[in-house]
Amino acid sequence: xxxxxxxxxxxxxxxxxxxxxxxxxxxxxxxxxxxxxxxxxxxxxxxxxxxxxxxxxxxxxxxxxxxxxxxxxxxxxxxxxxxxxxxxxxxxxxxxxxxxxxxxxxxxxxxxxxxxxxxxxxxxxxxxxxxxxxxxxxxxxxxxxxxxxxxxxxxxxxxxxxxxxxxxxxxxxxxxxxxxxxxxxxxxxxxxxxxxxxxxxxxxxxxxxxxxxxxxxxxxxxxxxxxxxxxxxxxxxxxxxxxxx
Amino acid sequence: xxxxxxxxxxxxxxxxxxxxxxxxxxxxxxxxxxxxxxxxxxxxxxxxxxxxxxxxxxxxxxxxxxxxxxxxxxxxxxxxxxxxxxxxxxxxxxxxxxxxxxxxxxxxxxxxxxxxxxxxxxxxxxxxxxxxxxxxxxxxxxxxxxxxxxxxxxxxxxxxxxxxxxxxxxxxxxxxxxxxxxxxxxxxxxxxxxxxxxxxxxxxxxxxxxxxxxxxxxxxxxxxxxxxxxxxxxxxxxxxxxxxx
Numbered sequence: 001x002x003x004x005x006x007x008x009x010x011x012x013x014x015x016x017x018x019x020x021x022x023x024x025x026x027x028x029x030x031x032x033x034x035x036x037x038x039x040x041x042x043x044x045x046x047x048x049x050x051x052x053x054x055x056x057x058x059x060x061x062x063x064x065x066x067x068x069x070x071x072x073x074x075x076x077x078x079x080x081x082x083x084x085x086x087x088x089x090x091x092x093x094x095x096x097x098x099x100x101x102x103x104x105x106x107x108x109x110x111x112x113x114x115x116x117x118x119x120x121x122x123x124x125x126x127x128x129x130x131x132x133x134x135x136x137x138x139x140x141x142x143x144x145x146x147x148x149x150x151x152x153x154x155x156x157x158x159x160x161x162x163x164x165x166x167x168x169x170x171x172x173x174x175x176x177x178x179x180x181x182x183x184x185x186x187x188x189x190x191x192x193x194x195x196x197x198x199x200x201x202x203x204x205x206x207x208x209x210x211x212x213x214x215x216x217x218x219x220x221x222x223x224x225x226x227x228x229x230x231x232x233x234x235x236x237x238x239x240x241x242x243x244x245x
Numbered sequence: 246x247x248x249x250x251x252x253x254x255x256x257x258x259x260x261x262x263x264x265x266x267x268x269x270x271x272x273x274x275x276x277x278x279x280x281x282x283x284x285x286x287x288x289x290x291x292x293x294x295x296x297x298x299x300x301x302x303x304x305x306x307x308x309x310x311x312x313x314x315x316x317x318x319x320x321x322x323x324x325x326x327x328x329x330x331x332x333x334x335x336x337x338x339x340x341x342x343x344x345x346x347x348x349x350x351x352x353x354x355x356x357x358x359x360x361x362x363x364x365x366x367x368x369x370x371x372x373x374x375x376x377x378x379x380x381x382x383x384x385x386x387x388x389x390x391x392x393x394x395x396x397x398x399x400x401x402x403x404x405x406x407x408x409x410x411x412x413x414x415x416x417x418x419x420x421x422x423x424x425x426x427x428x429x430x431x432x433x434x435x436x437x438x439x440x441x442x443x444x445x446x447x448x449x450x451x452x453x454x455x456x457x458x459x460x461x462x463x464x465x466x467x468x469x470x471x472x473x474x475x476x477x478x479x480x481x482x483x484x485x486x487x488x489x490x
Contacts, residue, residue: 039470116361120475129469154471187489221489224374225284226399230365233481236474240482244432244466 002047002073010047010077010087016141023092025143028080030055033088035153037061042091047077049085058086079145092143095159101172101194103131105242108165108176110210111138111201112231118142119150120232121199126154128239133160134168134196136207165198165210172196175215177242178206179234183217191242199235247292247318255292255322255332261386268337270388273325275300278333280398282306287336292322294330303331324390337388340404346417346439348376350487353410353421355455356383356446357476363387364395365477366444371399373484378405379413379441381452410443410455417441420460422487423451424479428462436487444480 012018013026024044027033030052037043037057047067052058058066069077077087107125112118118140125133140147142160151158161168169176175195198214200206206214220229220237229237257263258271269289272278275297282288282302292312297303303311314322322332352370357363363385370378385392387405396403406413414421420440443459445451451459465474465482474482 120478123471124474124478126469126471127465127467127474129467150475152471152473157470220372220485222372222374223488224371225402226368226371226397228397229369229372229481230395230477232475233365233369233478236478236482237485240465241485243468 002067002069002076006067007076010089013089014079014145016144019092019141019143024089025092025148026079026145027088027090027148028078028086028145029084029149030086032149032153033086033090034058036088036090036156039153039156041093041156043088044091045089047074047087049074052085093156097161097163097171098132101132101174101196104191104194105130105239106132106134106174106194106196107235107239108134108168108196108198109139110136110165110198110206112199113138113140114202114231115140115144115146116150117202117230117232119147119152121235122147122151122158122160123154124232124236124239125158128243130239131159133158134165135160135162136165137162166213169196169210169213176210176213178210178214178217179238180206180217180219181228183219185221186218186238186241187221187245189216189218189242190245195242197235197238197242199231202231247312247314247321251312252321255334258334259324259390261389264337264386264388269334270337270393271324271390272333272335272393273323273331273390274329274394275331277394277398278331278335279303281333281335281401284398284401286338286401289334289336291334292319292332294319297330338401342406342408342416343377346377346419346441349436349439350375350484351377351379351419351439351441352480352484353379353381353413353441353443354384355381355410355443355451357444358383358385359447359476360385360389360391361395362447362475362477364392364397366480367392367396367403367405368399369477369481369484370403373488375484376404378403379410380405380407381410382407411458414441414455414458421455421458422483423455423459423462424483425451425462425464426473428464430466431463431483431486432466432490434461434463434487435490440487442480442483442487444476447476
């Protein structure tokens with residue numbers, strides 16, 4: 001039987017404040033939890049239906065961190081419309097800001113507010129092997145359960161740093177490339193040195209505060225009439241072009 | 246004062262069956278409704294707060310299709326967490342299947358189920374001036390309110406056809422290019438003739454039924470460890486590469 005305080009703890013983790021206090025986030029579903037474990041994240045508690053337990057890597061978890069729950073209890077724990085078979089409480093990974101950025105490309109996000117967009121960007125950063133993602137403090141929290149579900153396990157491999165972006169640009173002193181509606185068409189630009197790609201807010205774009213750090217504005221040529229592209233789509237297209245031109 | 250039957254009608258439109266019966270869909274927000282009107286879609290009823298009315302193109306609407314409502318009534322009508330200032334009932338546009346496809350690229354979707362993904366794909370099709378989007382009958386309904394909100398007005402310009410994809414491939418007889426995890430790296434492929442880009446389901450990819458129609462499988466090279474990319478992101482990257490190589 002689950003205790004009231006266990007249910008309360010899981011539910012509380014939908015709030016950023018609680019996630020920070022307990023240094024835990026929630027991952028739902030067998031595949032996602034198992035991907036996070038395989039990628040090296042630590043599990044604090046794993047609530048699951050009994051049938052799930054035979055599956056590695058769950059069978060490698062210490063016994064005292066596994067709680068078998070009934071279907072009804074799972075529904076109480078789940079934040080999803082239809083509960084999965086696992087709710088895992090995962091320890092938030094700890095890492096320092098890198099001293100320098102040696103990869104060809106890092107990504108910075110200015111106030112990306114939609115959790116689905118942020119999760120999708122984390123996943124595409126992982127696809128392209130990008131290690132560092134710098135988020136302004138107004139960006140959605142990457143341990144929000146919607147971000148975690150959309151990032152499909154990539155949160156275990158991409159290091160997401162919440163920073164003052166101005167300080168970040170000053171610290172690394174690398175060229176900042178901005179996704180914009182004007183500038184150089186993306187296919188005419190060649191990435192010659194380690195750089196930071198800056199993606200702006202879904203509605204208002206890049207904050208004027210950051211304009212002075214931008215070395216090159218890049219735009220995705222438009223053939224039709226849409227006013228803009230979704231921020232995650234723009235990030236994907238530009239990242240691909242920068243790395244594979 | 247709104248009548249109960251008006252509220253009931255608006256609420257009923259969250260179901261596909263009602264949307265088909267009344268041939269109406271819901272768009273929320275001043276910007277979105279105004280974009281749809283400007284792009285030529287017809288409004289059946291526009292429920293709005295009084296302050297909104299000064300704005301063109303609402304001021305051009307016939308008087309009998311405008312209903313001024315209170316904040317409280319707007320909350321009753323809205324399906325969003327925080328109600329906007331406009332709820333528009335828009336007539337579903339009518340168009341025939343084209344006899345042939347003359348554009349360089351059309352897109353086909355096999356069972357894209359996430360409304361946000363579908364809306365994002367409609368928006369990117371509009372960005373790249375792609376006129377026709379063919380959806381398998383299992384794909385999310387493009388007049389679902391989440392799709393409408395994510396498509397940002399592009400639903401007025403992109404023609405979305407729900408079809409049997411096999412019949413569609415046979416009818417047009419064009420090369421089908423599939424986004425896949427194996428095949429030709431996308432940057433090594435050149436689009437030489439009018440083609441259809443096929444994007445598969447978020448979880449299970451492209452249905453085996455369609456494999457026989459695929460002339461070329463294209464993949465987006467991976468440098469990192471994510472298992473896959475979000476379907477809309479993959480669609481965006483491939484579309485860009487095909488049109489701008």
